[in-house]
Ligand SMILES: O=P(O)(O)OC[C@H]1O[C@](O)(COP(=O)(O)O)[C@@H](O)[C@@H]1O
């Protein structure tokens with residue numbers, strides 16, 4: 001079947017389905033009117049976040065307050081009616097209804113007073129729902145309501161009582177809800193509805209995993225979220241790679257978890273048994289300052305625990321370095337000979353040579369390395385990795401999370417005229433797209449990224465192939481010179497562990513990162529992806545914006561925005577802020593700089609939310625409508641089809 005008659009086929013199938021669904025002249029007409037009017041509504045709000053790095057608590061906060069959007073709506077309506085404390089209380093209730101309700105309940109001893117409080121909050125929340133849904137259709141709002149209360153809420157929302165006939169009716173509804181003990185559930189439901197209404201669609205521009213403690217909870221939250229897409233980050237593909245059968249990716253994720261004292265994620269969250277690795281680590285490794293776990297905000301480690309973590313990090317790092325060699329050798333087009341680290345070591349003098357430079361090695365831990373064949377795993381190491389891989393691929397929870405990552409994810413996304421991409425588009429110093437050879441062919445720019453994605457998807461559907469090109473390429477995406485996700489020339493993990501000369505630690509970035517400051521380059525990138533260079537934007541994550549050193553996250557005259565402000569606690573001292581998020585509503589784009597992600601406890605105590613600072617990136621000259629969006633495009637297509645249906649079936 002050719003592509004063109006395949007499309008015709010789909011078209012006629014779609015047409016057939018529409019004809020079955022709208023099987024009368026009136027139904028077709030009603031649907032056309034319905035869709036045409038939706039096109040005139042203001043565009044829904046898109047919310048962009050990136051580099052969440054396992055920081056579930058901060059992520060949750062940003063999600064629940066819609067990057068400050070909930071507070072804006074509360075202020076819109078109640079600024080002149082409520083005190084600051086009452087405003088904060090209402091905000092806390094909307095963000096964390098269950099917790100706030102438990103706290104409040106304990107504050108009231110008098111039943112009547114509690115009932116009055118419930119009543120006033122329900123009324124306020126209803127007003128907020130009405131305000132937050134003002135740009136949606138009734139049917140869309142209905143879908144966002146808690147189903148068990150949808151009827152009652154609609155009664156209250158659309159109450160019109162010009163003649164005072166129904167006052168008692170409305171009062172009765174509220175009193176009954178409270179008397180029947182349903183107020184808590186209703187308030188909770190209304191709060192979640194508001195959270196959902198302030199953001200229409202969420203984009204996660206990569207790096208959900210690694211460093212922080214709860215990436216699995218982020219994934220669960222995303223799975224339940226009403227509308228989301230993911231642009232994979234380098235850390236996400238590392239996890240995808242591990243699941244898809246790449247042992248070197250697997251070694252990497254365990255190494256990073258050990259480094260950040262997060263092995264619970266592997267063991268408890270995903271149920272993967274690390275015992276064999278611990279046994280191996282105990283046998284061959286000892287204390288080593290270069291491998292102490294990083295200090296994290298979690299529970300401090302006992303000495304024994306720290307020692308164990310240190311041993312595991314060494315064991316898995318050595319396995320990682322060994323596993324890298326054969327890939328580099330079997331894939332000359334990866335051009336990574338300079339990363340054959342174990343082969344550049346003089347094991348007598350414990351020195352490391354690259355080019356014409358030789359460095360002394362410190363904190364070495366090479367007892368399992370065979371000098372004559374440094375990349376050879378010992379039998380014990382090989383057994384550990386085989387068992388681990390089986391266990392990873394059998395983890396039901398990981399399977400669910402990785403499947404979701406594939407279903408909602410891609411390497412880049414074109415959405416409403418913008419290009420969303422975690423890392424970069426590899427380019428040369430001369431501003432040309434940088435080429436890479438894959439399977440005998442050269443690919444550049446968008447085509448190269450498409451190839452990466454095709455191979456990644458192939459690897460994901462062939463879990464048993466562990467050493468094929470597709471699986472190796474996932475690792476390349478993590479660490480390769482021309483990877484659009486890594487965006488650096490080499491990853492210097494080995495040097496950072498064993499060489500004290502800091503010059504060797506430097507990871508040189510792809511020229512993309514300096515060139516993206518220029519508007520003409522941003523335009524060139526947009527064109528490469530077939531997007532309008534005048535109106536489109538590029539949204540990047542990946543590189544922490546060093547705000548405290550004066551770096552501006554808004555680049556290329558507003559054409560390119562970097563939103564990695566560092567949710568990752570480990571990187572906040574570098575960035576100087578707590579993170580960026582981006583909002584794109586019908587009025588344009590605003591970058592939100594979060595000074596601090598207020599802890600849940602603080603918010604619950606009614607301490608006002610430290611207001612995030614908003615900066616306008618772009619203002620629309622005309623308010624954007626659904627018509628101008630991706631969804632609008634689909635609706636217009638549907639309208640065309642319905643009109644054809646009308647013409648051929650009913651109007652002749
Ligand atoms: O600070 P850590 O955890 O050791 O990680 C450093 C490594 O992480 C990377 O920065 C990649 O992670 P990011 O995508 O978060 O930048 C590598 O370039 C670097 O080698």
Ligand SMILES: [Mn+2]
Pocket residue numbers: 207233234235422485541542543
């Ligand atoms: Mn990254």
